[in-house]
Amino acid sequence: MKIQDFRKQEQDVNEMFLNRWSPRAMSGEEIEEADLFSLFEAAKWAPSSNNNQPWRFLYARRNTTHWATFFNLLAEGNQNWAKNAAVLIVVISKTTFDSHQPSRTHSFDAGAAWENLALQGSLNGLVVHGMQGFDYEQAQELLHIPDAYQVEAMIAVGKKGRKEDLPAYLQEREAPSARKSLSAIVMEGSFRE
DSSP: OOGGGTOOOSSOOOHHHHHOOOOOOBOOOOOOHHHHHHHHHHHHTOOOGGGOOOEEEEEEETTSTTHHHHHTTBOHHHHHHHTTOSEEEEEEEESBOTTSOBOTTHHHHHHHHHHHHHHHHHHTTEEEEEEOOBOHHHHHHHTTOOTTEEEEEEEEEEEBOOGGGSOHHHHTTOSOOOOOOHHHHOOSSSOOO
8 A cells, every 4th residue: 555545735745644543453463562652652741831731641551451441441432443552641631730730721731742652652563543432431540640631632642453353344444544635724824614
């Protein structure tokens, strides 16, 4: 599969942006702790308002006592493929600055950290798939997340697997997606539809 068959760039950008996508097919193999922590290291260097670094990552490796708790948070549709992940991660963000003043950009900043994590995973040849299909309230409760933190998303990480091992309805979707044109997302001066 060639990325260029699915994605066409309008401007000159580094190919790592085109190559990063979110497959679901994972092998079920474990990944080394150093490989996992290189993703967290990349996330650590994301920009944030006032250098607050509001992101936090809670994780469970497969075949550990924490796995079932994380896995059972997932919606059934995500369980169908994420069962072969090596690691599940819950992303949270602190809603205040260390001064206890509200931070309006905590989610924005956590999103920047997620992007760094995803790009590093792609560069490392890993599957990194973010998702919203899980129980946010149960995550807050079961993972003992304080009220000062907001649950943002979950991420499945693993080694590449075979598309044929996915349920049939997901095999059809196992390809890089296109993107909206720049003219649809970039507006000079003011908003327009």
